[in-house]
Amino acid sequence: VNVETAKRAAAQQAVKEHFNPNATHVGIGSGTTIVYVVEAIKAASTNPSILFVPTGYQSRQVIVNAGLTPIAFDSLPERVMLDVAFDGADEVDEDLNCIKGGGACLFQEKLVAEKAKKFVCVADYRKNQPRLLTNWPTIPIEVAPIAVPTVLHDLCILGSTGPKLRTTLLEKSGPLKTDQDFFIIDAPFTTLLLASDVAAGKGKGDGSDGTWEVNKVATAIKNLTGVLEVGIFSGLNGIDAEEVRKNDGGRTV
Numbered sequence: 001v002n003v004e005t006a007k008r009a010a011a012q013q014a015v016k017e018h019f020n021p022n023a024t025h026v027g028i029g030s031g032t033t034i035v036y037v038v039e040a041i042k043a044a045s046t047n048p049s050i051l052f053v054p055t056g057y058q059s060r061q062v063i064v065n066a067g068l069t070p071i072a073f074d075s076l077p078e079r080v081m082l083d084v085a086f087d088g089a090d091e092v093d094e095d096l097n098c099i100k101g102g103g104a105c106l107f108q109e110k111l112v113a114e115k116a117k118k119f120v121c122v123a124d125y126r127k128n129q130p131r132l133l134t135n136w137p138t139i140p141i142e143v144a145p146i147a148v149p150t151v152l153h154d155l156c157i158l159g160s161t162g163p164k165l166r167t168t169l170l171e172k173s174g175p176l177k178t179d180q181d182f183f184i185i186d187a188p189f190t191t192l193l194l195a196s197d198v199a200a201g202k203g204k205g206d207g208s209d210g211t212w213e214v215n216k217v218a219t220a221i222k223n224l225t226g227v228l229e230v231g232i233f234s235g236l237n238g239i240d241a242e243e244v245r246k247n248d249g250g251r252t253v
């Protein structure tokens with residue numbers, strides 16, 4: 001199947017099932033799939049007063065280019081929850097955990113996702129893998145520039161095999177800078193276990209035997225001094241994930 005066709009189909013299904021035209025605040029993620037989500041929202045939306053919360057510069061441009069109204073995350077009233085947030089992912093496992101950060105927007109993406117009553121991840125068939133780091137090889141990590149050397153070292157201690165500072169040789173010489181003026185380190189690890197794998201004895205999942213469980217490695221990396229955010233979004237536990245999948249039918253989550 002053509003990838004763009006798959007992205008558009010996933011986006012249209014996600015909007016059909018999870019976008020309510022009476023919404024007041026909607027989160028919009030980053031990347032290329034989200035462009036199809038915004039197209040579908042534009043086609044479904046009759047309420048000009050809906051405010052769309054971007055997850056970075058590119059996300060804001062997608063909102064504005066569609067003729068929709070952006071509102072900065074830090075302009076939201078403190079108690080306002082977004083009705084829904086849509087975003088893409090680089091990989092999604094059976095428990096709906098996600099690797100995010102391929103587009104280097106993971107920090108604001110996580111801020112917006114956690115501010116929403118419902119987070120809808122729109123991912124075509126390529127992203128759908130049994131475990132994280134099956135197809136996408138690394139965990140994206142946003143790091144303060146000054147802390148890069150120590151975080152690279154600490155990641156090796158945690159068991160990462162060759163973490164690297166992300167550079168953009170095409171657009172700019174030297175390291176990529178995020179919308180927060182931080183750097184991105186891409187850290188390879190072995191395939192990440194689910195909590196159910198650890199319960200089934202497939203590994204300790206705490207790094208001591210070379211295996212990591214999704215949430216344990218996310219916590220261990222987040223605790224490294226100098227790390228702003230980690231590109232792992234925790235999904236639901238196995239039972240809930242099954243429920244969501246049954247209800248949703250497809251892989252929009």
Ligand code: DER
Binds near residue numbers: 032099100101102103
């Ligand atoms: O950076 C991210 O997490 C993005 O959501 C992203 O990587 C998905 O990008 P895509 O829709 O272009 O595959």
